[in-house]
Amino acid sequence: MANNKMLVDERQRNLGSFIVGRLLPFKEKRQVGPFTFIDHMGPAEVGPGNYFDVNQHPHIGLSTLTYLFEGAIEHRDSIGSVKVVHPGDVGFMTAGKAVTHTERTPAPKRDGSSHIIHGYQIWVALPKELEEMEPRFNFYPASSLPKWTENNCEIVLVAGEAFGKQSPLQGYSPLFMVDIRAMEDTHLDLGKKIKGEVAFVIVRGSIELEGERVEQGQMLVSRTREMCTMEIKKGTRILLFGGEPLPEERFLLWNFVSSSRDRLKEARRLWQEKRFPQVPGDQTYIPFP
Numbered sequence: 647m648a649n650n651k652m653l654v655d656e657r658q659r660n661l662g663s664f665i666v667g668r669l670l671p672f673k674e675k676r677q678v679g680p681f682t683f684i685d686h687m688g689p690a691e692v693g694p695g696n697y698f699d700v701n702q703h704p705h706i707g708l709s710t711l712t713y714l715f716e717g718a719i720e721h722r723d724s725i726g727s728v729k730v731v732h733p734g735d736v737g738f739m740t741a742g743k744a745v746t747h748t749e750r751t752p753a754p755k756r757d758g759s760s761h762i763i764h765g766y767q768i769w770v771a772l773p774k775e776l777e778e779m780e781p782r783f784n785f786y787p788a789s790s791l792p793k794w795t796e797n798n799c800e801i802v803l804v805a806g807e808a809f810g811k812q813s814p815l816q817g818y819s820p821l822f823m824v825d826i827r828a829m830e831d832t833h834l835d836l837g838k839k840i841k842g843e844v845a846f847v848i849v850r851g852s853i854e855l856e857g858e859r860v861e862q863g864q865m866l867v868s869r870t871r872e873m874c875t876m877e878i879k880k881g882t883r884i885l886l887f888g889g890e891p892l893p894e895e896r897f898l899l900w901n902f903v904s905s906s907r908d909r910l911k912e913a914r915r916l917w918q919e920k921r922f923p924q925v926p927g928d929q930t931y932i933p934f935p
Contacts, residue, residue, distance in 0.1 A: 683903075684847065697756055703932040720750050725923075738815055740772070740781060742782075798832040824886040832880075833875060840888065844887070848866075854879075897910055
């Protein structure tokens with residue numbers, strides 16, 4: 647691979663009955679644009695005894711973005727939001743100064759049957775001046791996102807600006823997230839269609855770039871802003887993430903993101919002392935690891 651690009655393999659993590667593949671951060675690159683964390687969930691079968699259940703846990707300094715291909719997740723948070731995210735929808739929770747939430751298989755799907763869950767959970771770091779903003783939750787149904795066909799590809803603009811279009815989900819700094827599915831073998835020239843740093847996540851299939859093949863479960867990150875062309879095989883699905891990098895370094899501690907290490911330590915103490923806001927009616931608690 648050319649030295650202006652980095653190739654990353656998913657690192658699998660076992661979360662009890664569920665396995666996720668982590669793509670970002672990694673040693674050589676902590677962020678791509680404002681994106682600071684990308685987890686690939688599934689595809690995995692959930693059902694009696696192993697429904698998707700992530701108990702009450704906290705965040706600060708970031709927005710979480712949930713995007714599904716299959717299945718459903720019910721989001722509940724400490725500001726009172728309750729929403730089920732289905733395939734193609736986007737749940738976008740901005741933690742700001744402090745938020746707590748849960749993610750679970752919705753009650754209607756806990757009917758004794760099994761189903762597949764597959765998608766991505768993503769963290770977007772907030773600009774320094776907004777790290778302590780009031781928390782909020784925004785929901786964008788699949789029908790609200792720009793969709794079009796170009797160069798034998800079906801394209802969805804999940805967030806931000808790209809390809810001369812705007813998503814209703816703009817975030818808080820210049821960014822983009824694009825879902826691309828190739829209906830035939832095709833050639834894609836990004837050219838001036840995106841701005842800033844970029845990562846290519848191969849959900850299914852493969853792409854060829856500068857003579858190198860990038861496969862399912864891998865992520866390619868460009869070290870430069872010079873974008874290239876690629877060959878995409880029929881049936882391939884990729885996600886593009888990126889945008890303008892934030893000017894200050896971001897630090898991570900468990901579920902917390904901040905430009906200040908001291909703020910991370912304070913958040914840890916407040917969670918350990920159980921002083922974060924709580925999800926209404928939920929008594930669960932994930933201890934700080």
